[in-house]
Amino acid sequence: VDYDLWVQKILYWVKEYSSLNCRNILEIACGTANISSKLTSLGYNVAACDKSASMLRIARQKLSRPNLYRATMTDCILPAKYDLILCMFDSVNYLLTDSDFTLMLNNVYASLNEGGLFIFDISTIANSIDNFNDVCNVTIDGDILLTHEAYYNHDLKRQISRLHLFEKRYHTFIHSFEQHDQRVYLCKEIIDFISSTKFNLCAVHNPDIKSNFYPKNMNQIDKKNHRLFFILSK
Numbered sequence: 001v002d003y004d005l006w007v008q009k010i011l012y013w014v015k016e017y018s019s020l021n022c023r024n025i026l027e028i029a030c031g032t033a034n035i036s037s038k039l040t041s042l043g044y045n046v047a048a049c050d051k052s053a054s055m056l057r058i059a060r061q062k063l064s065r066p067n068l069y070r071a072t073m074t075d076c077i078l079p080a081k082y083d084l085i086l087c088m089f090d091s092v093n094y095l096l097t098d099s100d101f102t103l104m105l106n107n108v109y110a111s112l113n114e115g116g117l118f119i120f121d122i123s124t125i126a127n128s129i130d131n132f133n134d135v136c137n138v139t140i141d142g143d144i145l146l147t148h149e150a151y152y153n154h155d156l157k158r159q160i161s162r163l164h165l166f167e168k169r170y171h172t173f174i175h176s177f178e179q180h181d182q183r184v185y186l187c188k189e190i191i192d193f194i195s196s197t198k199f200n201l202c203a204v205h206n207p208d209i210k211s212n213f214y215p216k217n218m219n220q221i222d223k224k225n226h227r228l229f230f231i232l233s234k
Contacts, residue, residue, distance in 0.1 A: 006088070007038045009207055009229075010119060014084055017202045017231050020115045022083040027066070028108070029073050029091035033059035036066040036086075047080070074103045077111040085112060090123035090227070093159070093182035098193070101185075105197045105232075112234040118199065119231050121207075125184050127226035128152040128159045143168035157184045187222045190230065199232040 014022050023045055027036045030048035032055050040046045046066035050056055056068055069078065073087065073095060085108050095101045108118045132150040139146040145166040152159055161180040166173045187204065194201050204214040206225045213221050213228075222228065 003034045003038055006035060013231055014117060017233060018115055018117045020083045024082045025084045026082045027086040029087050031055050033066055035088055037062045037064045040064045040066045074100050077107055081113045082111055083113055083116045085118045087120040090121060092120050093123050096183045101193050102196060105193060109198055109234055114234055116234050117231060119229060121227055121229045122185055124222040124226055124228055126223050128184050132159055159184050202233050203231040205229045
């Protein structure tokens with residue numbers, strides 16, 4: 001991931017779609033806080049949270065780290081107001097139910113200043129079918145071997161990824177396993193969720209194209225683009 005490019009895109013969209021002088025930023029589902037750390041280094045006042053304690057431990061090692069705390073995407077946000085809230089790297093695809101997605105939107109709305117933005121991205125059905133349907137990748141790095149199996153369940157609209165890590169210790173291997181389940185949302189579903197809240201949908205972007213798809217060019221964009229960014233305003 002070109003994190004610098006993503007930060008440039010985010011800040012461009014903030015200028016394009018918000019009249020606020022953006023200073024206070026929150027990133028939910030921040031992972032190891034790569035985006036938040038870069039925004040912090042640019043002088044923004046940034047908070048960031050994630051469900052994973054191990055991810056946050058890595059984030060705390062960064063020199064330009066944001067204010068970090070542990071929380072899920074559906075937890076109530078700490079009592080503060082932000083000009084911009086982010087949820088990056090298809091994290092919202094991990095919200096598997098309609099109610100969780102709507103809860104997340106309402107919590108974010110309550111924590112934004114008037115005129116503030118919420119920006120999130122999704123991995124689309126095109127991405128699942130083109131890149132993550134019945135594939136297996138193997139990575140070997142010294143004494144570590146990682147296998148990544150991925151497949152798309154058409155009936156359930158689920159993207160499943162299974163990760164097996166084998167780490168050599170003397171004459172044996174230590175095995176670790178993770179399974180990632182993501183819901184593959186259609187744009188229409190997400191727009192329906194947004195419509196049920198007080199948010200205003202400003203734009204839907206492909207990060208490689210400057211033009212805004214919404215509302216005139218929405219026909220099957222999730223079947224033509226691997227990643228889409230939604231920009232919502234309060």
